[in-house]
Amino acid sequence: MSLARPARNNAVIVTVLVLAALIVGFFVWQRVTSTRASGTTIDVSNQPFLGNADAKVTVVVFEDFKCPNCKNFEENVYPTIKEKFIDTNRIRFAFVNFPFLGPDSTTAAVAAECAYQQSPQAFWQYKTIIYRGQKEETTQWATPAYLQELAGYVNGLDAAQLSQCIASNATIEKVNADNALARRLNVGGTPTVFVNGVQVQARTFDDFTTAIDRALQNAR
Numbered sequence: 001m002s003l004a005r006p007a008r009n010n011a012v013i014v015t016v017l018v019l020a021a022l023i024v025g026f027f028v029w030q031r032v033t034s035t036r037a038s039g040t041t042i043d044v045s046n047q048p049f050l051g052n053a054d055a056k057v058t059v060v061v062f063e064d065f066k067c068p069n070c071k072n073f074e075e076n077v078y079p080t081i082k083e084k085f086i087d088t089n090r091i092r093f094a095f096v097n098f099p100f101l102g103p104d105s106t107t108a109a110v111a112a113e114c115a116y117q118q119s120p121q122a123f124w125q126y127k128t129i130i131y132r133g134q135k136e137e138t139t140q141w142a143t144p145a146y147l148q149e150l151a152g153y154v155n156g157l158d159a160a161q162l163s164q165c166i167a168s169n170a171t172i173e174k175v176n177a178d179n180a181l182a183r184r185l186n187v188g189g190t191p192t193v194f195v196n197g198v199q200v201q202a203r204t205f206d207d208f209t210t211a212i213d214r215a216l217q218n219a220r
Contacts, residue, residue, distance in 0.1 A: 039197025056219035113171035
């Protein structure tokens with residue numbers, strides 16, 4: 001009979017340890033959840049943006065021009081967000097490069113920043129054109145020559161000047177700064193969307209609309 005006591009004591013000890021772990025885990029989870037809910041301040045003062053510069057809600061999208069999901073976002077989600085939230089001046093919508101799929105991802109990002117230097121308005125049209133001209137992710141399609149060719153379809157963009165800008169790597173520091181920002185925020189893929197500093201785990205328009213509407217309500 002005396003041999004049963006250690007087993008019982010061990011069971012009690014294990015139970016206490018499990019309960020303690022659960023309690024600690026709860027408070028860790030609560031702290032992490034609170035941090036995520038409060039959002040992170042993202043400096044977009046040097047980023048291309050549309051909408052209301054003084055809006056209480058800022059949407060930040062990290063993209064790679066070679067990313068097929070980014071193309072899908074550009075063509076199927078962004079237009080409705082633009083119509084509902086950007087064109088009505090309800091939000092500020094900012095773009096950040098996160099070229100991680102290959103060396104020519106960086107080339108495309110450099111080209112986009114060159115376009116932005118020329119004309120902030122032309123940048124957004126050029127961005128759309130690059131996605132429209134996107135090819136297979138596994139191929140090195142975003143060459144300087146092809147990016148110059150695509151620039152020829154954009155009103156207000158000097159393709160020759162853009163080509164010189166790409167060749168000189170004039171905007172690589174800006175692209176590197178975007179990459180550093182993405183790393184600091186633990187961005188792991190594209191497109192990654194933040195609404196008022198809170199990362200949105202979504203892919204459909206309804207998901208994004210819900211997140212933006214909630215942020216707008218909280219900002220009142």
